Amino acid sequence: MLTVSGLVKRYDTRRADAFAVRAVSFDVAQGEFFTLLGPSGCGKTTTLRSVAGLETPDSGEIAIDGVSVFSSAKGTVVPVAKRDIAMVFQSYAIWPHMTVRENVAFPLEAMGVNGAEAKRRIESALSIVGLTAFADRPAPMLSGGQQQRVALARAIVKQAKVLLLDEPLSNLDAKLREQMRVELRDLQRRIGTTAIYVTHDQDEALSLSDRIAVMKDGAIVELDTPQALYLRPRTTFTARFVGQADLLPCTVVERGADRLALDTPLGPLHSTVFPPGLDGTLALLVRPEHIEFRDGEAAFGRNMLGGVVQRVLFSGRLVEYVVQVGAAALRVQATSRSLKAEGDRVTLHLPPERCVVVAGDADS
Amino acid sequence: MRTIEALPAQSAAPGExxxxxxxxxxLPAIGAGAVLAYLVLVPLLLMLVSSLRPGGFPLDPGWTFANYATVYGAAGFPRLVGTTIAFAIGSTALALALGIALAWLIERTDLPLRGTIRALVILPMATPPILLAIGWAMLLSPRTGFFNLLIRDVFGLAQSPFNVFSLGGMIFVEGLSLVPTTFLFLSPAFRNMDPSLEEAAITSGAGIGMLLRRILLPMLWPSILAAGAFLLIVCLVVFDIPGTLGMPARIFVLSTQIYYLAVDSPTGVPLYGQVSALAAFFLCILFVLGWAYHRLTRQAQRYRTITGKGFRPRLMRLGGWRWVAFAGVSAYFLLAVVAPLAILFWTSLMPYQTRVTWAALDLVTLDNHIDFFANRRVLEAAGNSLTVALVAATAVALISVVLAWLVVRAKIPGARLLDGLAFAPVAMPGVMLGVALVYVYLTLDLGFAVYGTIWIIAIAYVTHYVSFGTRLANGVMVQxxxxxxxxxxxxxxxxxxxxxxxxxxxxxxxxxxIWIWVVAHALRELSTALMLQGRGNVVVPTLLWDYWSGGEPNRAAAVGVWLVVALVIFLSLWQAVARSRLERSS
Structure with missing residues (x-):
């Protein structure tokens, strides 16, 4: 549905290293929810705006449903208005001089759709986002969440091939954000559109996406499904950026077919998740919620560690512990079903299938 | 809509x-640039050429520096510069002092009736400077001035204590006339300051003195400096008040000297060469100031503390000083509006200049007002004024919006140059712009007459007010x-x-x-129209000037009264629009 290849955008043509985006390529399938995730300044918004046509890249190719909309080789630049896209902006960009209905009607007006067909599509878009009752309100007299829905309705009424969303939830408060997240996912499934979503919020990316491209410094670092990115990241950057992570330096002691024996500051550990090539510096990723307390068991055996609880952070549903294991400190997350106190001696189990070896320096 | 960054050829790597x-x-830059160049650069260029011509006209034969020698070698030149600078700095200082006090009292203290006073600040703007000057001439002239006679009677003085026809008088009236402008410049800075910045200082243990010295003043300083630079420019080029109050006493500043050389020269022939040479010198100073202003406003932008969060500024409690402050503000309004307009109204009802007494009430007559509506010349002037104002306002609004869109949004190549070009006329004295346009339309043959018609005045106003219009339009476009x-x-x-x-x-x-602002200002603008005056293009302000300088103060007063009425109507319209905009944006 969407093909982006070799996208390059410089923000300063005089400086050799001033890239906003360097050689970004990806394909998005029909009906897929695809997310560009990364910290601010990583080039995710520039990439999205290039697809929309709001930025003109310096080189590369962009095609929507097989139709080339940008090609530096052929010199094609299709203007924004002629691209088969719809977009939801971070600021919502609701036109304050129009009512809700007029805002939603605008894309149809621009495309020359009118009469009964337009009316039907407007009503349907408004009912999908649940704003039928507010249709004749002036746009500024809406709450943040309602403005968000107007922006969505305005985007889906166009029935474009690709829906582009630029951090649409970042201006909402936490509760509303979670609610809108669910609605957004349902809505995309229901209308079956292809969505490209930009965010810096990993929770949002994980819960919404079919696939996520993690970006850093203008390039895609990793591209995979949410599960794969979270459970089997290949770089320390992704491991840290997606989810909480404790990273420990490690060296390979023995390599089996599906199992590695490692030497770590915690002592010897086994891992069953590792990249095919084991070159360069390696780090061991352990996520706090994957570590299990094995009360009453002795700290012997494979991936079993003995330690002392140093700190307890109680936040209701979950409890965070810092456990001192030898010279190293390890974060452990558990539910509040059973509680430990500071100074308790505990036994920890690190499941080998959740001990992930990633490329990169643990301290960087 | 968006520009494509051109890659310099050498940076294109192989394969790219x-x-x-x-x-x-x-193309848009060239189009907009051509319009601006025609409006701004052509007059300046022709003026420069004329300063180098022996005959003083751009098409005259020969080249010479004689005009420069005459102007700068003249015995009175240092004094002319000295007077101009003293006048400009004095008036700026007075306007700043009063304007800052007013802005602070209205925006940041619990002054009684703040809302009403804020709405009334616009009133002095409805009083054209020339009317203020005429009013004060009637109040403080040494022979017949109302206040002078009053004080003489009360204290039994043999001589009048004040003479408004002096440098001090000019500074006093000019300072008063610029207070509303200063207020409009500074009140947003006072109003939009995030109170949490002050609260942070207070919770850090700062007292009032430290708060003022270390937080408030440093934060407001760029705005105050920018306002000061703008006022200085205005005072250096202003004509109305020095013309009304200085010329009768032969106290000249730059603009009145230019007028004198062009219209009233001792030889009886306009000394255009000398006018141009004089203007060229001041233009240099003004461009330096204009550049400084541009820099200062950019700096002021950095300090902008609008966070978009709705907040109420902290109001300082004045306590017992509340009513003292209120009396001070009332005194300002009395001096800047009530007294000058009252004496003007009184004079317009009198057949000749008389003292304000109960006995004189018997003389009250509507003759001057009837004359205003019956006189064909007056009606013609009013018609001309309206036509010029409406045409100029429409053109300025159109040009400003298109320019702002090109400069701020489309970011076309050459945008900054265009912006600078549009802003440059702010530093051109009205008399100078007038002279420059005389050159243009006596030199260029467009196939139809422009010189001596109202259109030359309209062109002058468009040139002058585009500098304001683009500021406002840019601001809105940025937001x-x-x-x-x-x-x-x-x-x-x-x-x-x-x-x-x-x-x-x-x-x-x-x-x-923008449209209403330009209409209101075009209706009251005197100096340019005076320089461009011909047989067929008299406008209300030039008519007023003719009556006043021709010794008919009562008729001048009647014209003034109706001018104020028209301006009040337009300015209330402006306020209504501004208020509706505020309501919509909130």
Whole structure:
């Protein structure tokens, strides 16, 4: 549905290293929810705006449903208005001089759709986002969440091939954000559109996406499904950026077919998740919620560690512990079903299938 | 809509596509640049040429520096410069002192009736400077001035204590006339300061003195400096008040000297060569000041503390000083509006200049007012004034909006140059612009007459007020979130449709505000019209000037009264628009 290849955008043509985006390529399938995730300044918004046509890249190719909309080789630049896209902006960009209905009607007006067909599509878009009752309100007299829905309705009424969303939830408060997240996912499934979503919020990316491209410094670092990115990241950057992570330096002691024996500051550990090539510096990723307390068991055996609880952070549903294991400190997350106190001696189990070896320096 | 960054040829690495520079994207810049160049650069250039001609006209034969020698070698030149600078600095200082006090009292203290007073600040703007000067001439002239006679009677003085026809008098009246401008400049800075910044200082243990010295003043300083630079420019070029109060006492400043050389020269022939040479010198100073102002306002932007969060500024409790402050503010209004307009109204009802006494009430007559409506010359002037004002306002609004869009939004190549060119006329004295346009339309043959018609005045006003119009339009365009327009494009609308359906409706209040502002100012502008005066293009301010300088103060007063009425109507319209814009944006 969407093909982006070799996208390059410089923000300063005089400086050799001033890239906003360097050689970004990806394909998005029909009906897929695809997310560009990364910290601010990583080039995710520039990439999205290039697809929309709001930025003109310096080189590369962009095609929507097989139709080339940008090609530096052929010199094609299709203007924004002629691209088969719809977009939801971070600021919502609701036109304050129009009512809700007029805002939603605008894309149809621009495309020359009118009469009964337009009316039907407007009503349907408004009912999908649940704003039928507010249709004749002036746009500024809406709450943040309602403005968000107007922006969505305005985007889906166009029935474009690709829906582009630029951090649409970042201006909402936490509760509303979670609610809108669910609605957004349902809505995309229901209308079956292809969505490209930009965010810096990993929770949002994980819960919404079919696939996520993690970006850093203008390039895609990793591209995979949410599960794969979270459970089997290949770089320390992704491991840290997606989810909480404790990273420990490690060296390979023995390599089996599906199992590695490692030497770590915690002592010897086994891992069953590792990249095919084991070159360069390696780090061991352990996520706090994957570590299990094995009360009453002795700290012997494979991936079993003995330690002392140093700190307890109680936040209701979950409890965070810092456990001192030898010279190293390890974060452990558990539910509040059973509680430990500071100074308790505990036994920890690190499941080998959740001990992930990633490329990169643990301290960087 | 968006520009494509051109890659310099040498930076295109092998395998990368070289994009040819699209000449088409220069077209808007060239178009807008041509209009601005015609309005701004052509007059300046011809003025420069004329200063180097023996005969003083751009098409005269020969080249010479004699004009410069005459002007700068004249015995009175240092004194002329000294007077001009003293006048400018004195008036600026007075206007700043009063304006800052007023802005602080209205925006940040619990002054009684703050809201009403804020609405009334606009009133002095409805009083054209020439009327203020005439009013004060009637109040403080040494022989017949109302206040002078009053004080003489009360204290039994043999001589009048004040003489308004002096440098001090000029500074006093000019300072008063610029207070509203100063207030309008500074009140947003006072109002929009995030109170949490002050609260942070207070919770850090700062007292009032430290708060003022370390937090408030440093934060406001860029705004105050920018306002000061702007006022200084205005005072250096202003004509009305030095013309009314200084010329009778033969106290000349730059603008009145130019007027004198061009209209009233001792030889009886306009000394255009010398006028140009004089203007060239001051133009240099003014451009330096204009540049400084531009820099200062940029700096002021950095300090902008608007956070978009709704907040109420902290109001300082004045306690017992509340009513003292209120009396001070009332005194300002008395001096800047009530007294001058009252004496003007009184004089307009008198057959000749008389003292204000009960006995004189028997003389009250409406003759001057009847004459105002019956006199064909007056009606013609009023018609001309309205035509010029409406045409100029429409043109300025149109040019300003197009320029602002090109400069702020489309970011066309050469945008900053265009912006500078549009702003430059702010530093051109009205008399100088007038002279320069005389050259243009006596030199260029367009196939139809412009010189001596109202159109030459309209062109002058467009040139002059575009500098203001673009400031306002730029400000509004900057505040307009670009995503509002991008959402239009992403909806599938063409650039033209986005402009028509989204951009224009959203900035419409600003367009109206520019339009009304220009109408109000064009109605009262004197100096340019005076320089461009011919047989067929008399406007109300020049008529007023003719009556006043021709020794008919009562008729002048009647014209003044009706001018004020017209201006009050337009300015209340402006306020209404401004208020509706505020309500919409909140």
């Amino acid at each position: 596509v070289k994009r040819p520079i699209a000449w088409a994207r220069w 307009l979130h670009p995503e509002l327009e991008e959402a239009g494009a992403a909806s599938g609308a063409s650039t033209v449709r986005v402009l028509r359906r989204i951009t224009l409706p959203l900035i419409w209040p600003a367009v109206v505000a």
